Amino acid sequence: MLVDAAQFYVSCERVFQAALHARPTIVLSNNDGCIVALSKEAGKLGLARGQPLFQCQQIIRAHHVQVYSSNYPLYQEMSARVRRVLAEFSPRLEAYSIDESWLELTDLAIDDLTEFGRTVKARVYQDTGIPVRVAIAPTKCLTKIACELLKGDERYHDVVDVTRLTAEQMNTMLEQVAIEDVWGIGPNSARLLRNYGITTARDVCDADERWLRKYLTVVGARIQMELKGTSCLPLEVKRPPKQQIICAKSFGREITSQAELEEAVSCYVVRAAEKLREQDSLAGRLTVFLRTNPFDTSAPQYANEFVIDLAYPTAFTPELLKHARAALQAMYRIGYRYKKAGVVLSRITPLPVVQPDLFGEVSLVDHYREMRLMAVVDAINRIFGRETLVFAVQGWTRSWRMRQERLSPRWLSRWEEILTI
Amino acid sequence: MPDDRFFPHVSLLPQVVHAGFPSPGDDYAEPSLNLHDLVVPHPNSTYFIKVSGDSMNGACIRAGDIVVVDRALTAAHNKIVVARVRERLLLKRVQVRQRKVFLHSDPPEFPALELGQQDEIWGVVTYCVHRVR
Numbered sequence: 264m265l266v267d268a269a270q271f272y273v274s275c276e277r278v279f280q281a282a283l284h285a286r287p288t289i290v291l292s293n294n295d296g297c298i299v300a301l302s303k304e305a306g307k308l309g310l311a312r313g314q315p316l317f318q319c320q321q322i323i324r325a326h327h328v329q330v331y332s333s334n335y336p337l338y339q340e341m342s343a344r345v346r347r348v349l350a351e352f353s354p355r356l357e358a359y360s361i362d363e364s365w366l367e368l369t370d371l372a373i374d375d376l377t378e379f380g381r382t383v384k385a386r387v388y389q390d391t392g393i394p395v396r397v398a399i400a401p402t403k404c405l406t407k408i409a410c411e412l413l414k415g416d417e418r419y420h421d422v423v424d425v426t427r428l429t430a431e432q433m434n435t436m437l438e439q440v441a442i443e444d445v446w447g448i449g450p451n452s453a454r455l456l457r458n459y460g461i462t463t464a465r466d467v468c469d470a471d472e473r474w475l476r477k478y479l480t481v482v483g484a485r486i487q488m489e490l491k492g493t494s495c496l497p498l499e500v501k502r503p504p505k506q507q508i509i510c511a512k513s514f515g516r517e518i519t520s521q522a523e524l525e526e527a528v529s530c531y532v533v534r535a536a537e538k539l540r541e542q543d544s545l546a547g548r549l550t551v552f553l554r555t556n557p558f559d560t561s562a563p564q565y566a567n568e569f570v571i572d573l574a575y576p577t578a579f580t581p582e583l584l585k586h587a588r589a590a591l592q593a594m595y596r597i598g599y600r601y602k603k604a605g606v607v608l609s610r611i612t613p614l615p616v617v618q619p620d621l622f623g624e625v626s627l628v629d630h631y632r633e634m635r636l637m638a639v640v641d642a643i644n645r646i647f648g649r650e651t652l653v654f655a656v657q658g659w660t661r662s663w664r665m666r667q668e669r670l671s672p673r674w675l676s677r678w679e680e681i682l683t684i
Numbered sequence: 685m686p687d688d689r690f691f692p693h694v695s696l697l698p699q700v701v702h703a704g705f706p707s708p709g710d711d712y713a714e715p716s717l718n719l720h721d722l723v724v725p726h727p728n729s730t731y732f733i734k735v736s737g738d739s740m741n742g743a744c745i746r747a748g749d750i751v752v753v754d755r756a757l758t759a760a761h762n763k764i765v766v767a768r769v770r771e772r773l774l775l776k777r778v779q780v781r782q783r784k785v786f787l788h789s790d791p792p793e794f795p796a797l798e799l800g801q802q803d804e805i806w807g808v809v810t811y812c813v814h815r816v817r
Contacts (some may be wrong), residue, residue: 282771285802344728390729390756392806675731681750683734684766684773 264366264376264399265406266349266383268342269414269421271362271393272300275341276331278392279674279682288329291316294513294665295332332667340675344391352383357498365403367498380422400425403496404489407446408464412436437465437490447486447496452479464490504542504611510535511605515666517556518601524553525591526658531606532587533654536580537644539608540637545576547610549583551590556602565599576612579633580640583608584656723811729756731807733766733775740764740775742790749814751775753807764790764809769797773806 268274272290277283287305289298297315308322316330323330342361350356355367373379380397387395398409409425428436443453445464455478456462461470467483468490475483485495510531518524528551539546554566569590577583587606640652672680724730735749743764745751751766759765761780766773767787776787776797785799799805 281768281773284768284771347728390726392755681732681734683736684775
């Protein structure tokens with residue numbers, strides 16, 4: 264069963280703002296650059312996801328479209344609430360994205376799955392105020408496709424049990440889904456399939472299995488099995504640790520000075536290292552990159568990246584900061600206006616495999632001391648709030664931070680900002 | 685190597701170590717009371733909202749108070765609720781008369797509002813946090 268909170272960011276804003284109901288509403292990406300979520304009403308005005316804000320100003324003014332910056336603290340908490348409500352319905356849940364979760368119903372004694380789906384939808388709305396779509400099917404791929412069906416056909420009232428569809432309805436549903444929209448098929452594979460006349464999900468079902476296996480490897484064969492109703496992509500109830508941690512954001516304004524660039528990169532390093540420790544890992548490689556604004560064609564362009572292979576894997580923030588600073592020193596060129604920077608931690612290993620080295624350059628005792636120190640810093644920031652303890656290189660003013668001019672209050676995480684009626 | 689040497693448990697308040705006799709109460713220690721457990725039985729559906737007006741003074745809810753609102757509860761006659769009426773959220777008392785739902789202020793100085801088709805009961809008020817002066 265896939266539970267998908269349609270236009271989730273807009274729904275979150277609407278829970279707290281009665282005036283937004285039935286009004287066209289959009290939520291913007293980081294830096295208020297383009298549309299990341301929009302209400303049905305906004306869609307009808309011709310606005311679309313991914314559209315840059317400056318292109319829509321006219322429609323926004325003419326139709327009084329309500330515009331918001333992404334309020335991630337709010338969306339994160341609402342997402343967690345939805346998930347906790349869902350967890351009461353099945354012990355096996357995969358949190359797929361901020362607004363989508365899969366629940367396994369296999370071993371549950373449920374007589375009427377459609378009715379069950381309606382109950383889930385009603386409970387989520389009652390408890391959290393977030394409307395969701397519910398698609399029930401034997402495989403993940405089919406739930407994704409059924410969700411598309413719900414989007415296009417209001418007669419289902421946002422709940423469908425695919426196993427109850429007739430063979431004919433099933434085929435119609437599969438025919439309506441373009442190859443690009445089949446979950447698991449990337450843009451390159453889609454292009455390849457199109458060249459061979461495979462343009463819909465239905466065509467994938469009908470394709471020769473050996474042919475699919477040859478061109479799309481086992482991945483393609485699995486998708487075909489899934490579309491035919493045999494599950495081969497089990498739920499990932501526990502996420503495997505990430506093999507790469509990225510922290511990269513564009514700045515609220517362009518940066519020219521090395522000092523400010525260093526602040527930004529340091530902030531990203533600190534956050535990436537935090538994530539690394541959250542999953543109990545160490546990183547063996549640090550990549551720092553930066554670039555100017557490629558859309559500003561009149562300005563001189565520069566982009567570079569610097570890879571550092573660490574002699575010993577680490578999750579110790581000061582060590583990573585030191586290397587990031589050296590990387591920046593090597594890459595920084597005066598006279599450019601930088602728009603984005605980021606860090607990537609890779610060559611990730613689980614924590615308990617630290618090897619003491621023969622020459623005594625890395626001391627296990629030091630390593631434990633470093634990890635203990637980081638554990639204390641993380642604990643304080645967890646208990647007393649993000650950035651209670653910061654590294655001085657992260658800077659204080661951070662005027663380069665992302666622009667969020669239309670942010671709604673943090674209704675669920677700050678007493679001074681709670682809803683007033 | 686034991687795992688806790690890598691990421692040790694960190695306690696921020698140092699635990700007191702008694703050098704003398706162990707306390708006879710040690711085996712009976714219980715976690716202390718937490719007001720949140722009493723006031724928020726349903727954390728997933730509970731919201732805190734600050735009150736601005738005086739329209740619910742009769743129910744001892746005053747401007748500046750923080751009400752605890754549980755969306756999981758179903759509203760009933762005489763309950764105090766947060767309702768979405770037209771384009772606003774309102775704090776009112778529910779009255780059911782002749783199968784119609786009305787929203788009253790308390791004392792009922794303002795005319796009662798009827799809950800329309802597009803309106804909805806947002807949540808039920810369960811507690812009010814009032815600072816005593």
